[in-house]
Amino acid sequence: MPSCIDHVVIVVRNLALASAAYTGAGFTVTPGGEHTGGATHNALIAFGDGAYLELIAFREPDLPQPHRWWPRLNRAEGLVDYAMLSSDLTSETTAIQRRGWAVPSPVDGGRERPDGRRIAWRSVMLQERVGESALPFLIEDVTEPALRVPGGAARAHQLGVQGIAGLTCLVTNLSESRMSMERLLGAKGAPVEAGIDGVERAVRFDVGPHWLVLAEAASPELGARVADLGAGPFELTLRGHAPAAPGSGELLDVASLHHARIRVGP
Numbered sequence: 001m002p003s004c005i006d007h008v009v010i011v012v013r014n015l016a017l018a019s020a021a022y023t024g025a026g027f028t029v030t031p032g033g034e035h036t037g038g039a040t041h042n043a044l045i046a047f048g049d050g051a052y053l054e055l056i057a058f059r060e061p062d063l064p065q066p067h068r069w070w071p072r073l074n075r076a077e078g079l080v081d082y083a084m085l086s087s088d089l090t091s092e093t094t095a096i097q098r099r100g101w102a103v104p105s106p107v108d109g110g111r112e113r114p115d116g117r118r119i120a121w122r123s124v125m126l127q128e129r130v131g132e133s134a135l136p137f138l139i140e141d142v143t144e145p146a147l148r149v150p151g152g153a154a155r156a157h158q159l160g161v162q163g164i165a166g167l168t169c170l171v172t173n174l175s176e177s178r179m180s181m182e183r184l185l186g187a188k189g190a191p192v193e194a195g196i197d198g199v200e201r202a203v204r205f206d207v208g209p210h211w212l213v214l215a216e217a218a219s220p221e222l223g224a225r226v227a228d229l230g231a232g233p234f235e236l237t238l239r240g241h242a243p244a245a246p247g248s249g250e251l252l253d254v255a256s257l258h259h260a261r262i263r264v265g266p
Contacts, residue, residue, distance in 0.1 A: 001185045002084035002092070004208035005164055006139050007044075007052045007149075008236055009081040011073045012258045015057035018077075019043045021256055022055065026159035029055070030150045033113040039067055042111070046150040047238075049163030049209055068130050072229065078259035079233035082136045082167055084207060089122050089140040099183045106140070111148075119147045126184065131230015134169035134177055134214055135184060165237040165244035165265055166211035168194060168202075170226050174216035177231070178203050181214060189214065195247015196235065198222040204246070213246045235261040242266040 012018035019029045022045060032042035038059065045053040058065070061073060072080045086092045089106045096103050106122040113119065120142035126135040141148060171177040178189050189203035198219030205212045215234070217223045225234075237244050244265025252262045 001095075001187060002086050002136075002138060002207060004049075004085050005051055005136075005167060005210040005212070006083040006085035007054050008079065008164070008167060008233060009054045009056055009069070009083075010078065010258065010260045011069050011080040012055055012057050012077050013061045013073065015041055015043055015055060018055050018057065018258050021258060025252060025257060026157060027053075027161075028154055028157050030154045031114045033111045036110040036112075039065060040069075044150055044154075045157075046155045047157075047161060047163040048155050050145075050149060051164045051210070052149055053236075068125070072130055075229060076259055078229075079236060079261065081130055082233055083123070083139045084136045086138050086140045089124060089138060092138060092140075093124055095186070096184060099186065101183050108142075109139075113147070117147060119143045121148065129230075131232055133180060134171050134231045134233075135180060159238075159264055160240050161238040161264055162240055163238070164210055165239035166213060166246060167233055168196065168213040168215055168235040168237070168246055169232055170199075170217050170222060170234040171214050171231045172217060172223075172226055174201050174203065174214060177214050177216075181205055181212070192246060195245065196222075202246070211246070235263065237263045237265055239265045 023029050027045045030044045032044045034041045042054050042056045106124050110120040122140045124138040127133050189205045192202050192204035194202035194215040199215040200218040202215040217226045249263040249265035
């Protein structure tokens with residue numbers, strides 16, 4: 001099964017403005033570079049546990065394009081997707097297929113860093129369109145992981161955060177979403193309190209050092225949000241030096257963080 005949450009994606013209209021906003025909130029933001037094809041560029045917020053946040057923006061945000069994240073940006077900025085890390089994507093894909101799921105083959109991806117170095121990875125997209133489900137995409141490094149994820153001083157933050165505690169995703173049908181995630185991870189989810197108003201049922205999965213919660217939208221407000229933006233990442237919880245449970249910690253200002261809900265635990 002995947003070893004951890006690799007990174008969480010936040011789509012924004014203007015990368016420079018978003019980078020400045022996250023820096024002002026107490027994060028250390030590192031320029032990431034331009035993706036292969038030139039349609040998008042990014043900046044990274046790396047943590048001590050090896051996971052990171054990806055701020056991603058389109059060079060031409062008002063131009064309709066086939067990229068999987070553009071339709072979401074056209075509706076709203078914010079948390080859009082997340083990746084789980086695999087050390088052997090071919091074997092991972094085969095194992096998932098044996099559990100009865102016809103997942104697509106890995107595709108190549110890459111980025112050129114600001115220093116000119118090229119990095120490469122492979123990924124498997126488990127949904128054709130973001131918002132169809134709360135499933136992640138899977139990623140495996142081709143070049144050295146240290147080239148893709150900043151280290152050293154880039155992982156120290158004024159906020160004191162050390163890593164990702166977990167991610168809460170909204171869904172419309174918890175039973176179906178739980179079944180899909182169990183097929184992906186090869187492990188059972190357990191009922192949990194999501195700590196979010198408007199959620200009555202939720203299940204938790206442990207993925208290495210991180211947790212993932214699937215929360216069923218029960219209130220009209222959350223139901224309208226899922227109808228508008230689709231299922232998927234809703235709230236990210238970061239941790240300091242202690243574990244942080246779903247719904248715990250201080251909720252940072254959502255508007256200033258380009259509509260991403262981020263909590264900072266102890």
